Amino acid sequence: MSEVEHPMDAIFQYTEQALHVSFLILSQPAMADGQMRRALIRAMEGVSHLTGRQQSWLQQLRGEPGAGRIDFGDLDMLEVRGQCAMIVAAVRDRLPRPERGAMLARYGVGDEKTEGVRILAGYARVICGIHAYEPVLHLIARHYAPRKTKCDGMSVRDIGDRWGVNRGKVQRAAKWMATHFVALEARAVERLGATFREHGVVSTEAEREWEVERARSAAARAVTLPAQLPRSAAPAHA
Numbered sequence: 551m552s553e554v555e556h557p558m559d560a561i562f563q564y565t566e567q568a569l570h571v572s573f574l575i576l577s578q579p580a581m582a583d584g585q586m587r588r589a590l591i592r593a594m595e596g597v598s599h600l601t602g603r604q605q606s607w608l609q610q611l612r613g614e615p616g617a618g619r620i621d622f623g624d625l626d627m628l629e630v631r632g633q634c635a636m637i638v639a640a641v642r643d644r645l646p647r648p649e650r651g652a653m654l655a656r657y658g659v660g661d662e663k664t665e666g667v668r669i670l671a672g673y674a675r676v677i678c679g680i681h682a683y684e685p686v687l688h689l690i691a692r693h694y695a696p697r698k699t700k701c702d703g704m705s706v707r708d709i710g711d712r713w714g715v716n717r718g719k720v721q722r723a724a725k726w727m728a729t730h731f732v733a734l735e736a737r738a739v740e741r742l743g744a745t746f747r748e749h750g751v752v753s754t755e756a757e758r759e760w761e762v763e764r765a766r767s768a769a770a771r772a773v774t775l776p777a778q779l780p781r782s783a784a785p786a787h788a
Contacts (some may be wrong), residue, residue, distance in 0.1 A: 655690070
């Protein structure tokens with residue numbers, strides 16, 4: 551990842567914003583600045599449920615007062631796409647395989663999200679309490695699906711009935727995923743954040759403010775990951 555010459559003019563405020571916007575931008579064809587912003591706004595408006603942070607990013611794209619900023623400065627859209635490509639490359643090159651899967655499942659669009667779900671299925675299978683691949687894959691897809699989608703044939707009962715798995719076992723696996731995937735995401739954001747701050751991609755000051763929130767959230771949902779990961783979960787950089 552190449553360094554930005556003026557770190558004080560970081561494009562993004564914090565790591566999650568950099569990831570979300572970069573994956574969104576690269577999911578769209580190359581276009582002029584105004585067109586790209588409109589395309590991103592449409593893409594985010596099409597999401598059935600936005601988190602508080604995602605709503606903030608949408609407000610920033612719209613240019614609403616007091617919403618913070620995504621500062622592209624003097625970069626044209628091809629240069630912006632280049633910065634976003636380096637951010638996405640960091641996800642692929644700098645993270646252990648399970649963390650990479652969590653980032654792709656959380657922020658990826660289309661095939662990249664599917665790839666992330668499949669990586670996590672390889673990681674979670676067996677240690678989540680279910681040995682069969684298909685129900686694990688289905689549960690992970692449910693975990694990362696928009697809230698509206700979860701109500702459409704993706705309930706715990708639906709998944710258990712479809713794959714012939716005891717409902718209690720499915721519920722326990724879903725709870726395991728909720729806690730462990732949060733931990734994987736937090737760990738990945740911590741690794742990437744250090745790199746992004748070093749290269750001036752995100753604002754150090756704004757990132758520190760978010761770190762307080764991250765620490766509070768992590769403390770509330772802390773888990774201990776298995777010391778011995780299965781072979782499919784071993785760190786990889788391919």
